[in-house]
Amino acid sequence: MTMNEHEIRRERNSDEPTTRGDRSPPNATDSDAVSSPESSRTRHSRRGFLAMAGVGTAGVAASVLADPARAADGTADRGIETPWLERDGNVLRDPTGNEVVLRGVNVIDPARTARSWRRPLSATIDHATDPNRNWYARIIRIPVQTGDIVSVDTDDGSVSGEPQNEVDPGTFTKAQLEAYIEHHLRPVVEYCTEVGVYCIVDYHRHSDTSLEYTDPDLDEEVRLFWNTVAPEFADDSHVLYEVYNEPIGPYAGQEPGEEYDVHGADAEQTWLEWRETAQPWVDTIRDHAERNVVIIGSPRWSQYTYWAPHHEFNGENLAYAGHVYAGHDGLRPLGDYFGEPSEQVPVFLTEFGYQGDAGTPLTGTTSEDGAAFEAFFDEYDTVHPQIWCFDPAWQPIMFDSADDTQKWDLLGGEDYQGEWWQTYLADRRTDDLPETNGGSDSIAVGDYEARDTDGDGRYEDITGDGETTHEDVDAFFENLESDGVQTNPDAFDFDGNGRTGFSDVIELLRNV
Structure with a gap:
């Protein structure tokens, strides 16, 4: 990535509502003029x-x-069963042995929602899983940002101050994290149970390009995070954990002008250094949560998925994350970087997407990039995709909310991914679903x-x-x-x- 791309990545998490005068007409079945579930x-x-x-x-x-x-x-009756999932080679299976593929969406940080102009996050999850609005997300990825943890008042859970995505490692305290869990994360996770949908709890860092994953202060923070969060949901079969959203450096090819090849020997050494660093974090989660699926990212914004089957982490029920946007031309064809590993290990594409005017690396179109993603998912049909982002501000966006109301209009056409992903999920709404006993x-x-x-x-x-x-x-x-x-x-x-x-x-x- 160039520095321009880093800046654009930061803008992914902007809280400014996005006005789109050239959008396609909103989908009538996707009207959001409904009351909050609460x-x-x-x-x-x-x-x-x-x-x-x-x-x-x-x-x-x-x-x-x-x-x-x-x-x-009646929302509790419309979802899917969410039993424990167990890894079997490159797939996840339910208790009856059925292969399960979890397709869904990303939402925004729960505490960020509470401090912004948006509706409650439970209403957004309600929307993403509502068949009456033609939405069939089977998994919700919930990013937990360090800057939003810091914003939480430990006494009453209120949030204040200027929103920020990240703070320096070691800034948030255990008390702030516990308050965040109690007032913001736990209610969202429980609401996922009520509507019948899996969720990923994601330790979410991605924008500080100077922060190396080998930093000792970062190590202490990640251990604090998972020592606190992992036991909270260890008995919840619908919860998966993502160890670290997007580790950045060190990685092969990090210096400007340096040649870079994910498949090369230098990249392999990067993966090995990452595995040595992150294995204790995986172990920390597993010490507290024996059964939850653990998803592991990789350096360079989780783009080293290729190496996962070659040098696996130690542990049971592990899966691997990949992130790729429309403008990441160096990661094409997708099968070479994310598809091949999915034939040997479970792969979650926990971030992907496109938007016509978002800037590098997000810029893309439905006919080219939406079609390419869809073809990839059809060919490598064990991959679990979660699109970024079910929101009108965090890019690539899927909705318009120009008047800052809680009514969101779905965006589509060539420039926006909302209608395409809605159709994709609806077409596959009965595919690869989990069961507890095969119905008999x-x-x-x-x-x-x-x-x-x-x-x-x-x-x-x-x-x-x-x-x-x-x-x-x-x-x-x-x-x-x-x-x-x-x-x-x-x-x-x-x-x-x-x-x-x-x-x-x-x-x-x-x-x-």
């Missing part, structure tokens, strides 16, 4: 077991009080069909709706003596004592 959600009291459970433990009482708000508009392996529990949502042999999803909530605790308690439970004791032995009884109801409640 405004339509209600809390409801518990019946059955929860109403009776004066069991005398603070933990159970806390569980009852912590009943999560449910969407009143269930156990009748009263009037319900209980299911094993995570492949551990326990049928925690009593109601069979694809998730485990307090409704399942109610149903389990009410049907504890049913034939389905009594004749399949191992499937409902949640406390592991070798039999099924009231203590299993309590254990299921504790884990909701």
Whole structure:
């Protein structure tokens, strides 16, 4: 990349709303004149077991009080199942062995959303997953920017000051990060559960070209980040972790005028140096989160994906990230840099895209670059693509919001990627989806069909709706003596004592 490209990359994250007088007409099915999900959600009291459970433990009482708000508009029923995914060679599989490919979008930093003119981020996720607006994102990538962590008040989670993407390594504190998680990241991750979509929690640095990934202060910061974040979502099957958005240097060819070849021996040494540096960060995540898929980027803004299968990181359930925009001519054909490795290891293209007037390296068109990306994804159909960015300001943009309202109009035509990506996701809305039991392996529990949502042999999803909530605790308690439970004791032995009884109801409640 040239210095001009670095400057443009910074502009990707501008918060100025973008006015587009030459855009194509907005898609009528994509109108965003809808209420925020928060405004339509209600809390409801518990019946059955929860109403009776004066069991005398603070933990159970806390569980009852912590009943999560449910969407009143049916959003919880429109998504997909999000069971644990396991790597098998170059693919990810669900508990039944089905191959899963996760296609979706990037959104912007949750705290940045809270401080800007935008609607709540939950409303954006609602939009990206809403079939009524012809959107079928199956995964949402959530960038966590160091500058936005610093903006969070540790007392009440409010955000203030001038927005900035990045701060020097070591600037944000553990207390600020914990407040960020509590007030901004955790609610978004939980909302992804409600609508039925996977999400990537992404440690997001990309613009300071002088910051080397070998910097000791950076090392300390990344370890702090993942020591704090990884355990937060270790029990959430729908959460994947991306170790480091875009490490920059050192890399072969970094000096101006120096020849550069991703496939060359010097580039291989760059990958090995990166692996030595980042392996402890991967280990930090895995120390806290045994099952979540971990996605690993690479130097030069995550463009060294080619070397992943040649020198893999150590660990289980690992995947590798690639980033490429329309103007990265040196990374063509795409198959040579991102497709070939996808035939040996799981590859997530967690950033890509184009925009007609965005400047290098983002400049591109639908007929040329949209078509090239689509052809690449069709040829290398195990790649998991997440386009950047489902937003009207962070480039390449997908929407227009010229009057700073919360109504977004979809952009398309030759210059904008919104309509193209909407069509792409809609056309593949039933492809490569995860399941928990293939639709047949269930156990009748009263009037319900209980299911094993995570492949551990326990049928925690009593109601069979694809998730485990307090409704399942109610149903389990009410049907504890049913034939389905009594004749399949191992499937409902949640406390592991070798039999099924009231203590299993309590254990299921504790884990909701």
